[in-house]
Amino acid sequence: MQITVDGENVTLEPGGDGFELFPDKNIIAMFVNGEEVDLAYKFQENDQTSAITIDSDAGLRILRHSVAHIAAQAVQDLYEAKLGIGPPIEDGFYYDFMIDEPLTEQDLAKIQKRMKEIVKSSQRFTRRVVSEAEAREEMSAEPLKLELLDRRSESLDEGNVEVDAGELTIYDNIDRNGETKWKDLCRGPHVPNTRIADKGFALTRVSAAYWLGDQSRQSLQRVYGTAWPDAESLAEYKERLEEAARRDHRKLGQELDLFSFPSEIGSGLPVFHPKGGIIRQVMEDYSRKKHLEEGYEFVYTPHISKQNLFEISGHLQWYSEGMFPPMHIDSEYDQEGELKKQGQNYYLKPMNCPFHILIYKSRSRSYRELPLRMFEFGSVYRYEKSGVVHGLTRVRGMTQDDAHLFVTQEQLAEEIEKVLQFVLDLLRDYGLNDFYLELSSRDDGDKFVGDAKAWELATETLSKVASATGLELVADPGGAAFYGPKISVQAKDAIGRTWQMSTIQLDFNLPERFDLEYVGSDGEKHRPIVLHRALFGSIERFFGVLTEHYAGHFPPWLAPVQVACVPITENQHEYLLDFADTLKEQGIRVEVDLSDERMQKKIRNHTMSKIPFIVIAGDSDEAESAVSFRYRDGTQRNGIKLEQAVEEIMDAVASREQV
RNA sequence: GCCGGCAUGGCGCAACUGGUAGCGCAUCCGACUUGUAAUCGGAAGGUUAGGGGUUCAAGUCCCCUUGCCGGCUCCA
Missing domain, CATH: 3.30.930.10 (Bira Bifunctional Protein; Domain 2)
Known part of the structure; x- marks a missing residue:
């Protein structure tokens, strides 16, 4: 049997499938004639195929969708829940459930634990073509799936081939003993085995979501998760979330004393x-x-x-x-309470x-x-x-x-x-x-x-x-x-x-x-x-x-305080006050820290308030009419002559550059 | 608007199954005067978002309101 792999002709025994062709464990599915299919697919004469690796866009989608199935299996193991839909989304997936009791964070932990067990139990995702009648029979306990089937037939009636006009398939999750542990009506494809999800997934949150996004429909419980090819990628993803949290303007606005939302004023009024x-x-x-x-x-x-x-x-x-x-x-009423003047x-x-x-x-x-x-x-x-x-x-x-x-x-x-x-x-x-x-x-x-x-x-x-x-x-x-x-x-x-x-x-x-x-x-x-x-x-x-x-590190032209001056000892107070006056005359927003904190503490304070220039001066600086610069990232430059220091600060502000 | 969660001094947090609120930072006072991210000591500060209820007793339980958080829907 002849097929084409990445444009190259390859000869394969009849009945050969993707597992044979792509033994590499990083390959979890494949394209056949433009369609994404499982590795279990048995090739036909003249098929054109190429591999889908787990870290490709298509591969990640398939992985995430598969983990969504694992989540759904875990939820149904633990709760009386009916299945909604569970697609991959950016960086992860969700699965919607009809369930009496709303899920909590604790539930999430339990579900995740159960998912780990499922993953370890090494279940195979197995595709099975069914007729609509069979699908209805097998999904008889899943009202939302039945509705999807209804919708499918409706759209077929209208000649709309958009929604899965092709064959209906059910994916069985089969464990090592050949026992079917769970199944879902699904177009696929899926990763071959739950083990592939191994260390790279996590549930992230629960919330409510309307069935089919329709406000008039019932509210379902949505479980969100993320999935990656390996633990490192998952850790990177979590780090990305943490970075975003560190940059959250609501948090920075509080920390840097920029704005607030007094509840006395009302919601959404800063x-x-x-x-x-x-x-x-x-x-x-x-x-x-x-x-x-x-x-x-x-x-x-x-x-x-x-x-x-x-x-x-x-x-x-x-x-x-x-x-x-x-x-x-502007309405006015007379003594009898009759409207005298129509207001507006x-x-x-x-x-x-x-x-x-x-x-x-x-x-x-x-x-x-x-x-x-x-x-x-x-x-x-x-x-x-x-x-x-x-x-x-x-x-x-x-x-x-x-x-x-x-x-x-x-x-x-x-x-x-x-x-x-x-x-x-x-x-x-x-x-x-x-x-x-x-x-x-x-x-x-x-x-x-x-x-x-x-x-x-x-x-x-x-x-x-x-x-x-x-x-x-x-x-x-x-x-x-x-x-x-x-x-x-x-x-x-x-x-x-x-x-x-x-x-x-x-x-x-x-x-x-x-x-x-x-x-x-x-x-x-x-x-x-x-x-x-x-x-x-x-x-x-x-x-x-x-x-x-800017993560709160505003460039000098925007920074609320552009320069903070820190004297090493009291002896430099005058010196720095003079320096600050020079800057002020040029319209620079500058403060001199005359408090009796230790200078290390002052540096810490001003660094934390993300001031772009910390200007430090001690005896030796004063002796040579110079100052030291310290930037937010901790780098320092010593012995900058006063005129040059002023010029540099002015330039940074005028050019609107970041420092 | 819908579902769920949360609300404790300025900020970040603590207070087991209900038993009359603690800590750190910040603040104020005092001492110290110090070369690149936290000096030491002391003081003051909250009746636990607001209102109602249960109870001998509520920060802890229930209800309502307000606000916030995560989503859904929406975003001219």
């Missing part, structure tokens, strides 16, 4: 302390400067508005759920656009004024549901670095290009360098405004401009809001996590609703196009992302 305040101020000042240079004009608008504005804008129609409920004011509703604003648009509409506009760019640090309030607020990244009150650009059709492409370049430059100034773009286009449904033609044109324009940056462009079909397509900038942080930062959003809706126009060179009235864009997204969120990106 206050910035002086140390966080100065960072914000520097960020905002820099942003203002850049916007001025880029031709933006600054506007200011209130935080609340009468209901009617949001009726015109459509927010109440489309997004009232995300808005704080209204406050009703005011809403906290969830977006700035209607306000900017009113500024546009305050007088007639000429094409000569376009593009008109209105910028504001606009405070908005959104009623985020109670379960979703999260540190600074998901809040109920925030400040957007928001701008609305009013442009003509002809100017659109160039303006988008400018904005995109502006965004990327600005993000780079903040130390983010690794980006990709996402283009969200129209949903196929009819939930959109404007005509399809205009959408198509605009999407094409966005796409062209995005491609021209040379950055990776990911399509997000159907991801657009109802009012227009958008480009979003995704940035990767220092430990490789991606964050959605800026968005550039076209709007076909508001110009219509507010009946915007400008007078063109032809003397006729035309409708401008509105571009929404926020570069940071929200200041709060960006602040959180930067904190995690």
